[in-house]
Structures are given as structure tokens and as C-alpha cells.
Amino acid sequence: MVLALCWSTGGVTRILDNVVGTHLRLSASPDYRALKARFGKAFDATWAMEYQRAAEALWRGYSESLGRWNDVERALTTGQQFRLAMRHKLIDGEGLALAYWMPERVGAGGAEYATCIRLIDPDRMSNPFQGPDTKNMRGGIEIDEETGERLAAHIRRAQQNDWYLSVEANTWERVPFEDDDGFTRVIHDFDRDRAGQHRGISAFSPILSHARMLARYYGLELQQASLAAALGTYVTSPYDPALVQEALGADDAAAQELNAYQQMRAEWSQERPAYFNGVKVPTLAPGESIESVASPHPHTGFADFAHEMLGLYSAATGLSREQITQDWSRTNYSSARAALMESWKTLMRRRGEFTTNFATPIYALWLREAMENGELPLPAGAPSFVEAATAYSRCRWLGPARGWIDPVKEPAGSVLRMEAGLATLESEGAEQGVDWEEVADQRQIEQKAYEERGLPPPKWAAIQGTGDFFKDDSESNAQKP
Structure with a gap:
């Protein structure tokens, strides 16, 4: 439904262009103050600057690899994966990815890192054999009965309706959210609206009914315009066949007189054709005239109705009305700037939640491998990544310009x-x-x-x-x- 409506498709595109754009740029900023407090004075601002530059340079090589070694399927760069995951989050309510460790890819002419990511359609995560939710299984997520902690995700090996993969579509794989050594396996991002929620809800759910109304109204308006554009005509004659026959009587002579009259009308039209600029003009018998069928429009409030409905759409998505309609003719500088500032707050909130729940965990997975390979500058006696993962992985993500x-x-x-x-x-x-x-x-x-x-x-x-x-x-x- 979302992809079938131009306003919904345009809204998804506007959000993606502002939240992710072509890619999100890493700005590494390790928490050197926390590291200094815990592990010694060697972690200072100078070290943080060196670490930042090295991490950002190495990350660019990994995330923008020509061989797409960051992707299990070798199809997308990391920036493209971020954009697709955000698109799933907007339409399906959640973004889902699995992390893989593939050392067999590492080598000359191949991957530089064994860490790689694979995006998963959220529809594939479900209870095994479409079973009902239980106290420890919610929408394909296995949870701890005591704490509510997410333990594992149950994912189909193929899409449910893939008839050519029918066996895989009915086979579920249990993937733990985290391995025993702390390696994150499942990256699941969605906005929680209630405590205890385990699956996401599409951002377009509240407006689907209104979108159907507006789409139907557009269809009715088009039908009305087509009907009004059609020209319906009919020929009127002062002589009604039934009345003439009644006036002349019902005998054979009267019928012959009526037939003679009808024959005269047909011969009149055939023998006296008229043309105007190559177009044949109908010639009428004496007393006849051409009348048209009028199709008046019942009302003229379509533009106002559509404007109001798209305002509801704007309120639900957090975008300004102008961003939805791409019509800035009713807006001056002050109102446009105010509208864009309000929508920017929502867009920044979306970016912040997405980077916290999706982008940064992927960066942390790669960073762990890079540190274990000894590729980043670290002072003597520095703790391992696992000991200070949060401080090492602290970063910001730069998106499209406001x-x-x-x-x-x-x-x-x-x-x-x-x-x-x-x-x-x-x-x-x-x-x-x-x-x-x-x-x-x-x-x-x-x-x-x-x-x-x-x-x-x-x-x-x-x-x-x-x-x-x-x-x-x-x-x-x-x-x-």
C-alpha cells in the first residue's frame, strides 16, 4: 500500500534523503576521558585525535570497498546498506541485519576484514511454523522469561512466498543475538512505542486509511473529469413516431405514410452531406435539432480536501506539508523556514535512533577486528576492545546537510x-x-x-x-x- 501511493513513496524518499542520503560519514570520537579515568593518563586528546584519523581512514576503506566485501552478498556498500535498512524501518517498521565472520574471504585481492553484514527482510523473522506468541517467543524473537532479554531471532531461510524455495521458506534458523565471546550476531532496529514491545510498526500505519480515502477521491475526480469532457448529443424531432401513427390511424395506409416520412428523412441526410474544413456536418430534416447532455460538477472543493488530507499525512510523518507536496507556492520565507526547522527535529531524531541502534553496532563489529589486528594506535597497556567497547566505539554520524x-x-x-x-x-x-x-x-x-x-x-x-x-x-x- 505504501509503495502504491505517490505521496507515501515521496515521503519515504524525503526522509531517506535527509536521514541517510547517499551515505553516513563516520566521525570517530573515542571517549578518551573515560579511558583516562579507568586506564591511565596515556589516553589524552592527542591520542584521541590520532585514533580518530586512523579509524576513519580504515573505515572508509572497509565501508566503500570496490569489492563490496562489507556485504555478505557483495552487492551494497555500507552506506547503501544503511539506506536500505532505514527504508525497511520506515515501511516495515524495523530494520534487520545479521553479522557474519568469514575469514575465508581475507587475502590478496579479496577482503581485508572477515566481518561482513547481510540485510534481512523483516518479514522473514517469525515464530517457527507460524506458531502463536508465547511467554518466551514474540514475533520470532526468543526472550528470557525472567528478564525479558532478547536471546535469539528465528529467521526463515527464504521468503514465505518464494515458491521456488518452498523447502527453505518453511525452515527456520535460530540465530543468537550475541555469541559467547560477545560478537553481535543480530542487529535489530525499531522504534518502541510501548514497554515490552518486540517488533516494530510502520511509520505509515496511522495514515493508511486516509491515504486510501485520498486515492479514491483522486479516482472519482478523474472519472468526473472524463465524464465532463465527453460530449453526449441526441437529435430531437417535432414528430414522435407513436403520435404520428396514432394521428394517422392504425391502418395500412397510415403505416405507409409514416414509412414514407422516415424514408424522406434518410434520403435528406444522404443526398445533402455538408463538410466544414474536411469534417462532415450532420444535415437535419426540417424541424429537427441537436441537443447536448450536460454533466455539471457537483462541487469544487477537491483542492482544499487534498490539501487538508496531505496535512494529516505531513503531521503523521513529521515532514512539512511542502516537503510532501513539493508545492512551495503558498509559502513565504519565514513560514518555510519554520516548517523545515520543525521537520528537521524529527529527522535528526530518526537519524540519532537509527545510528545508535544500527550504524554504530556495525561500526563496533568492524572496529573490534581492526583493533585485534593491531591497526589502530593504542598506548602501552591499553585494554582490549571487549574491556572498553563503549569508549572505543563512541562516534557521531554525519548525514546530509540541513x-x-x-x-x-x-x-x-x-x-x-x-x-x-x-x-x-x-x-x-x-x-x-x-x-x-x-x-x-x-x-x-x-x-x-x-x-x-x-x-x-x-x-x-x-x-x-x-x-x-x-x-x-x-x-x-x-x-x-
Whole structure:
């Protein structure tokens, strides 16, 4: 139902484009303060910076591998896996993946890491043989009777309706959420609306009934427009056959007179054809006329009704009405910015929950292997990954930029926040989907290139304050003594 409606499909696309985009960029930020408090002063900001750069570089090689070794099926990059998992979460209510350890792939010309991920359609997770829920089995998830902890997931080997895999479709595999050595096997992300909930609910569930109403209304409106566009005509004559026959009598002579009249009408039309610009014009007998059938429209409230229904759709999805309809003709700058700011809060909440429950666990799986391979800088006596997994795996994910409606005023506000100490280049860059260190490194390269070529530095290279940067030359010259 979701994919059959253009508004739902567009809404899914808008959310994906804002939450994930083409990929999520890792910004590693190990909790060096926690590590320092627990394991010694060797864990400081300098070490954290070195660790961050190494982890991010190695992660890019893994997640964007040309061989797609991050994917069990070798079909998607990690960024594409994130996008597909988020799509499942929006439509099906949950994203599901299994982690595999495949050392046979590692080697020259092959994978660099044995850790790989496989996305699973959430429909495949169900109770074995479609059995009912019990106290320790809920929707394919095996739970601990005492604590409610998730122990294992029961997953079909194939889709339920795959007739060519009928045997596998009726075979369930029990996959523990975590191995004995702490290796996460099942990554299951969904939004919980109630305590004790074990399966997700689609974000579009509340609006399906309204979507059906609007889709039906569109169909009825199209039928009405088609009916109104059709031209129905009929020919009227002042002589009714029954009345004429009655007036002339019911004898044979009267019938012959009536037939003669009808024959005269037919001959009149055949012998006197008329054409206008190549189109034949009907010729009528004396006393006849052409009448049309009118099809009046009962009301004209379709646009307002659709606008109101899409407003309900907007409220349920957390997107603005303009993002749903892609119609900005009724919106000015202030209302558009207010609407986008409100929808941005929901989008950031979606991104935060998705990265916490799905992206970061995958990063932690890879990071564990990278650390065990000795590829990351660690001080002497550093704890193993298992001993401080949370501190080592701490990170942020940079997604698509929020963007600017006014590319002059809003950057000025960004600079003002940094000068007032209310923001940093890191936070402002993250909002625009860029890494502040990469920006600073690139600016250093560009300044050096200007110097080598003997060119005057660009205006931003000599910026001293917000006022100096956003003044034009006339204002600056006017203030000089």
C-alpha cells in the first residue's frame, strides 16, 4: 500500500534523503576521558585525535570497498546498506541485519576484514511454523522469561512466498543475538512505542486509511473529469413516431405514410452531406435539432480536501506539508523556514535512533577486528576492545546537510554563534554534513596555493570577525579615518 501511493513513496524518499542520503560519514570520537579515568593518563586528546584519523581512514576503506566485501552478498556498500535498512524501518517498521565472520574471504585481492553484514527482510523473522506468541517467543524473537532479554531471532531461510524455495521458506534458523565471546550476531532496529514491545510498526500505519480515502477521491475526480469532457448529443424531432401513427390511424395506409416520412428523412441526410474544413456536418430534416447532455460538477472543493488530507499525512510523518507536496507556492520565507526547522527535529531524531541502534553496532563489529589486528594506535597497556567497547566505539554520524534557504543570512548567523561561543566549527560543520577537520585542511592547502602563485589571499583567509566578512567594501572604506 505504501509503495502504491505517490505521496507515501515521496515521503519515504524525503526522509531517506535527509536521514541517510547517499551515505553516513563516520566521525570517530573515542571517549578518551573515560579511558583516562579507568586506564591511565596515556589516553589524552592527542591520542584521541590520532585514533580518530586512523579509524576513519580504515573505515572508509572497509565501508566503500570496490569489492563490496562489507556485504555478505557483495552487492551494497555500507552506506547503501544503511539506506536500505532505514527504508525497511520506515515501511516495515524495523530494520534487520545479521553479522557474519568469514575469514575465508581475507587475502590478496579479496577482503581485508572477515566481518561482513547481510540485510534481512523483516518479514522473514517469525515464530517457527507460524506458531502463536508465547511467554518466551514474540514475533520470532526468543526472550528470557525472567528478564525479558532478547536471546535469539528465528529467521526463515527464504521468503514465505518464494515458491521456488518452498523447502527453505518453511525452515527456520535460530540465530543468537550475541555469541559467547560477545560478537553481535543480530542487529535489530525499531522504534518502541510501548514497554515490552518486540517488533516494530510502520511509520505509515496511522495514515493508511486516509491515504486510501485520498486515492479514491483522486479516482472519482478523474472519472468526473472524463465524464465532463465527453460530449453526449441526441437529435430531437417535432414528430414522435407513436403520435404520428396514432394521428394517422392504425391502418395500412397510415403505416405507409409514416414509412414514407422516415424514408424522406434518410434520403435528406444522404443526398445533402455538408463538410466544414474536411469534417462532415450532420444535415437535419426540417424541424429537427441537436441537443447536448450536460454533466455539471457537483462541487469544487477537491483542492482544499487534498490539501487538508496531505496535512494529516505531513503531521503523521513529521515532514512539512511542502516537503510532501513539493508545492512551495503558498509559502513565504519565514513560514518555510519554520516548517523545515520543525521537520528537521524529527529527522535528526530518526537519524540519532537509527545510528545508535544500527550504524554504530556495525561500526563496533568492524572496529573490534581492526583493533585485534593491531591497526589502530593504542598506548602501552591499553585494554582490549571487549574491556572498553563503549569508549572505543563512541562516534557521531554525519548525514546530509540541513541546507540554507537564504545562503547569506543563515551563514552569517552561523558565524555569530561561533563568535558568541554558542557553537563550534565542528558542530556547525556537522549540521552541514561536512567534517571540520577536512574543511580546515583544505583551506590550508588553498591558502598555500595562493601564496605559491603570488595571488592575493581570498577574503575569507583574512577574516577577523563577522562584521568584517559580511561588510561590503564601501562600508569598510567609510569607516576608515
